[in-house]
Amino acid sequence: MSEIVKVDVFKKFKNFELKVNFSVNEGEKVLIQGPNGSGKTTLLYLIYGVLNPDSGYVRVFNKNPTVELRKSEMYMLEEYLIFLENISLQENLDFITSLRYFNINKTHELINKFDLPLYKKPYQLSSGQRRLFKLALAFSSEAKLLLLDEPTSNLDIENSKVVKDMIREYSGTIIFASHDILLKESCNKTIYLRTGKIERIEIK
Numbered sequence: 392m393s394e395i396v397k398v399d400v401f402k403k404f405k406n407f408e409l410k411v412n413f414s415v416n417e418g419e420k421v422l423i424q425g426p427n428g429s430g431k432t433t434l435l436y437l438i439y440g441v442l443n444p445d446s447g448y449v450r451v452f453n454k455n456p457t458v459e460l461r462k463s464e465m466y467m468l469e470e471y472l473i474f475l476e477n478i479s480l481q482e483n484l485d486f487i488t489s490l491r492y493f494n495i496n497k498t499h500e501l502i503n504k505f506d507l508p509l510y511k512k513p514y515q516l517s518s519g520q521r522r523l524f525k526l527a528l529a530f531s532s533e534a535k536l537l538l539l540d541e542p543t544s545n546l547d548i549e550n551s552k553v554v555k556d557m558i559r560e561y562s563g564t565i566i567f568a569s570h571d572i573l574l575k576e577s578c579n580k581t582i583y584l585r586t587g588k589i590e591r592i593e594i595k
């Protein structure tokens with residue numbers, strides 16, 4: 392099995408230090424668990440390359456995580472994905488899909504599955520519907536590596552189960568951070584973080 396993500400990083404904020412070392416194999420579904428503030432999101436941002444380590448390295452497909460990789464081989468379900476609030480979801484979709492490759496048929500399949508009203512403007516959606524729209528994009532990105540930060544936050548139990556199955560069945564590799572106990576069923580490996588360090592790694 393080939394290692395597609397290698398991480399050996401140190402990152403320091405004013406009152407927090409993250410120091411972790413691990414790798415992820417192709418096709419794995421890796422859950423990052425840990426208390427609030429343990430460094431899960433920071434770690435995902437380092438892998439995605441939108442945060443730089445103070446020392447050490449992150450290698451994704453044997454490359455540094457750059458914008459080129461973000462446009463093709465990896466995709467992050469972004470908490471900070473900005474919607475243009477005064478145009479419809481359909482127009483937002485047109486804009487977002489012009490920035491990067493998405494399998495548009497798959498995007499629409501998921502939008503229908505989640506029953507999302509494309510004619511509405513983003514501010515007219517519930518927080519769960521906004522999250523589902525972002526998930527439809529992530530799972531139709533055809534990225535070989537998906538990074539998901541709290542994918543089921545704001546979702547009801549039925550949609551959480553759908554997302555659990557989507558993670559398990561995804562053909563590529565997924566690294567996801569979650570407090571949702573349900574998602575433990577989708578992973579083959581769990582990395583437990585505590586105050587910026589790996590406490591233990593559990594393999595199913």
Ligand SMILES: Nc1ncnc2c1ncn2[C@@H]1O[C@H](COP(=O)(O)OP(=O)(O)OP(=O)(O)O)[C@@H](O)[C@H]1O
Nearest residue numbers: 404405406407425426427428429430431432433434
């Ligand atoms: N840009 C930043 N500047 C300073 N400190 C930061 C920054 N980003 C995160 N931190 C700090 O790093 C620590 C880890 O934050 P992080 O968001 O990675 O935790 P988390 O495990 O994802 O938490 P949660 O479960 O609450 O989402 C926290 O103490 C946070 O305050």
